[in-house]
Amino acid sequence: MRPCSAARLGVRFPRSLCPASGTPSFHQINLAYPGLEMVRSQPDIFLVHDFFSATQCERLIRKAQQGDAMVPAGVFSPQGLKRSESRTSSQCLCPQREVPSLLHKVVELLGCPSRHLEACQIIRYEAGQFFAPHGDFSSNGTRSSAGFVDCARLATLFVYLNDVERGGETDFPNAAPPLRVTPSRGLAVVHFPASLDYVSDARRTRHQSLPAVDEKWIFATWMWSGPRSQNLELLRQLGRGYSHVWPESYDPLSTDVALRLLEMLLSRFRLQPDLYSFNLALAACREQWTVVLSLLTQWRQGLLVSKLRPDVVSFNTALAAVSSSGAPGDWTCAIDLLETMREDRVPPDLQSYSRALDACSGARRWEEALGLVQDLLQQKLLPDLQTVTGVASVCSHAGEWQLALAFANEQRDQRLLPDGLLFGTLLLACEKGLNWELALELLADMERSSVPLDPISSALAIRACATRNSWDLALWVLAKCSAGGDPGPRALLAAVDAVEAGGSASPELFEELCRRAAQSSLFS
């Protein structure tokens, strides 16, 4: 770390003016944070390069790009959103519980409990958008719409999520000398809008985001002097429609509640406070993924028990709870949990990857899932049948159908016996790759391996063969699938599609197929 002001190197000042110099004291962040660099003093401004990794930054951007998450900056009123004139960017919330490993970094750097942090935001500036000069101070005595009562904002942290070549610098014109920070991916900036006695330092810390030329993304949060209120009714009143006060945007259990819950679970099941029992207690809450996550997060931070640390079973319980929740953001959370495991030196195992893959597949985040597959392959873990099927499915959906087939072949060389589900997934890969020849080979392979064609793999086989663009092959496969009786409505509908797309079949044949499909649907 570079040299810094006496106030920061020396004693921690009480919440009053420093008697010697008359300068107010500010919140003290963790000066031992790796890579911390003090670039200005009075007002103090810190940077941390690579605070978030490239993949974390990219993931946050992709998360924000999902659906219509981004909302223009503005003020809510009974008439709706009134756009802000001083800030023209858009933002979305990034709930704390969906990014436990990032939150951990923020808490470590700022040296504060997560309950002192305002809901994290992901902010985008498109060409021409800006944030006019302002201070981040939010005053004492007020009831902030962010859910803090009688508190002040003491620290601001933002992290640039992408490299920006032109425009979008953060400008601190009153710093001595003035400072202009060029956004670069993963770079964190920390400054202090108010002193510990709640006096605004808006003049010295005045800053702006210069108009963007290239697109700019940041992640931002603000640290307050006290914890966010836990009074739900009050939060809803204060929030006036802003979602950033909703409990869903935060870690849902306070430490007190988490401790009480844990004690209750341990006594209910007559368990000792050891690792095994803690894991059983977590598993007992698995239907409530936010509870599991909250317990795990607090356990990791040493708030629930000092000596025991979560192990791979604990993390896998959380991953299973998250991936079976189907909640929005579950995939972000699952990938984040894997990162947390690595940070805590708890290497993810096959089950960890499998659950995270489930979460990404469920959310149709194929690119992220493919990234996990690549990690998994590097770990040289010997996958089981379920994981191989999951991987093949991800590869097919992510457009890497050759990889799906090659990977499954490799695993067969390791004596893995495929079942109908894996064959079905590989047939899907053939369909995606428009490779009907390979689909026929797989069908022959299924026969040799005595794996019966179930209704789903029958439909997939027909669809894969229909990519030849002539219906005769699809009908030949249909006949094969019908050998054991009704092939099921999906297979018949796939054949109807193939015949319709192929064009030249007789109307009688087409009608006959439609009739069979309707009948099969009726009885299935």
Ligand SMILES: O=C(O)CCC(=O)C(=O)O
């Ligand atoms: O986007 C930036 O560079 C600064 C953002 C900022 O000042 C804020 O969010 O309060």
Ligand SMILES: [Fe+2]
């Ligand atoms: Fe600001």
